[in-house]
Amino acid sequence: MSNVIRFRSPPRAELNGGVISRGPDTGKQWYFIDYVDEEGGRLGVWDGPSYDMACEALAEWRQDGVRTVDLLREAL
Numbered sequence: 001m002s003n004v005i006r007f008r009s010p011p012r013a014e015l016n017g018g019v020i021s022r023g024p025d026t027g028k029q030w031y032f033i034d035y036v037d038e039e040g041g042r043l044g045v046w047d048g049p050s051y052d053m054a055c056e057a058l059a060e061w062r063q064d065g066v067r068t069v070d071l072l073r074e075a076l
Contacts, residue, residue, distance in 0.1 A: 006037045013045070013061040015070045026039050033057055035066075 017031040031054035033046040046057045055070070062068045 004038050009036075009040075010067055011038055012067040012069055013058060015068070015072060017051065017072055019056070031072075035061075055064050066067070 007063060012031045012035075014034050014036055015031065016034070017029060018032055020026055020028050027052070028049060031048055031051055032044060033071060035045050045046050046054065048057075051072070058068050058070065
């Protein structure tokens with residue numbers, strides 16, 4: 001018997017971003033959307049240089065019934 005309790009959260013799409021720190025695009029903002037499954041597994045499903053485009057892509061997931069989280073907006 002295990003004393004570990006596994007918590008499962010509903011699948012979601014998460015928007016996150018950051019600044020590129022190496023290579024020819026150093027200093028540019030970049031945005032990512034990850035699909036996160038019930039067990040926490042992640043799959044990158046979108047990336048690009050525009051926050052507005054990232055929000056549009058996230059809205060498509062929401063329209064398909066997937067819970068969406070904008071981690072950048074939550075950080076403000």
